[in-house]
Amino acid sequence: DAKTTQPPSMDCAEGRAANLPCNHSTISGNEYVYWYRQIHSQGPQYIIHGLKNNETNEMASLIITEDRKSSTLILPHATLRDTAVYYCIVRASKTSYDKVIFGPGTSLSVIP
Amino acid sequence: DTEVTQTPKHLVMGMTNKKSLKCEQHMGHRAMYWYKQKAKKPPELMFVYSYEKLSINESVPSRFSPECPNSSLLNLHLHALQPEDSALYLCASSQDVPGASNQPQHFGDGTRLSIL
Numbered sequence: 209d210a211k212t213t214q215p216p217s218m219d220c221a222e223g224r225a226a227n228l229p230c231n232h233s234t235i236s237g238n239e240y241v242y243w244y245r246q247i248h249s250q251g252p253q254y255i256i257h258g259l260k261n262n263e264t265n266e267m268a269s270l271i272i273t274e275d276r277k278s279s280t281l282i283l284p285h286a287t288l289r290d291t292a293v294y295y296c297i298v299r300a301s302k303t304s305y306d307k308v309i310f311g312p313g314t315s316l317s318v319i320p
Numbered sequence: 321d322t323e324v325t326q327t328p329k330h331l332v333m334g335m336t337n338k339k340s341l342k343c344e345q346h347m348g349h350r351a352m353y354w355y356k357q358k359a360k361k362p363p364e365l366m367f368v369y370s371y372e373k374l375s376i377n378e379s380v381p382s383r384f385s386p387e388c389p390n391s392s393l394l395n396l397h398l399h400a401l402q403p404e405d406s407a408l409y410l411c412a413s414s415q416d417v418p419g420a421s422n423q424p425q426h427f428g429d430g431t432r433l434s435i436l
Contacts, residue, residue: 242424251324251410251427252363295362305351305370305416308425310362 212296217315220290226283228314230296233277239300241272242308243281245292252295252310255281286318323347324428326411332434335401341431343394343411351416352394353425354386357408369394370416401435408432 213231220226232241242257256263256270258279263270269282283290295313299306324345333339343352351370355363368376369388383405385397394411412425 244424249429251412251429252425254424254426257424293362305368305375306414306423306425307365307368307376309365312362 212298212311214294214296214311214314216312217317219317219319220283220286222288222318222320223285226281226286226290226316226318228281228283228294228296228316229278230281231278232296232298235276235298236300239298241270241276241279242297242299243268243270244295244297244308244310245290246295246313247289247292255294286316288318288320290316291318292316324411324413324426326409326428326431328431329429330432330434332436333398333401334436335403337401338397338399340398341396341409341411341433343396343428344392345413345426346392347413347426348391349413349415349426350391351414352388353412353414354394354396355410355412357410357430359407363410367396398433401433403435406433406435 240257240259243255244252246252256265256268258270258272272279293313293315295310327342353368354366356366357363365378366380367386372388383400387395408430410427410430412427414425415423
């Protein structure tokens with residue numbers, strides 16, 4: 209699976225959009241981009257995933273560049289509850305179950 | 321609230337004790353996972369079960385013994401642990417449909433284990 213690079217930490221003002229970048233320059237054609245987050249003292253939580261097209265759900269939007277070498281997770285109106293570590297993961301399932309390898313992630317602090 | 325339930329939430333045990341961690345899900349998922357997470361580090365995969373069979377063992381020491389008695393339950397049996405085994409142990413599950421390659425994992429909130 210391709211390796212990802214994320215900034216170790218970011219701050220965002222409450223109510224503003226949080227834009228979390230991820231570089232995955234060695235991504236291959238069949239690899240998906242996944243985002244999870246982990247709030248303190250909780251297990252990781254799935255946010256969103258995509259292959260080529262931009263994706264949006266009730267939690268966030270995922271913007272993938274045309275060359276697929278980078279992506280951005282957007283939290284449109286960050287709240288204090290969005291303070292967490294955000295993990296960008298790139299993987300292709302060669303089996304019917306998936307093996308998720310977590311990198312260090314980005315620690316997002318939402319500031320009042 | 322998580323759909324994957326782990327018990328106990330906290331466990332303190334001595335190095336000679338035997339204990340078990342339990343994980344339960346009722347989402348019909350057929351893949352289940354154990355992860356270990358040290359403080360300020362990302363989760364690390366330990367074991368994967370697919371259709372109640374052990375599919376991946378990430379070279380985990382034998383003092384950790386997983387068990388999947390049925391499709392809803394996953395246990396991790398602990399024996400003769402070391403202080404460095406103190407960590408948060410996370411369970412996860414996902415659908416396991418052959419040919420479907422993009423199925424997210426659902427995590428429990430973990431068991432915080434301390435070895436004295």
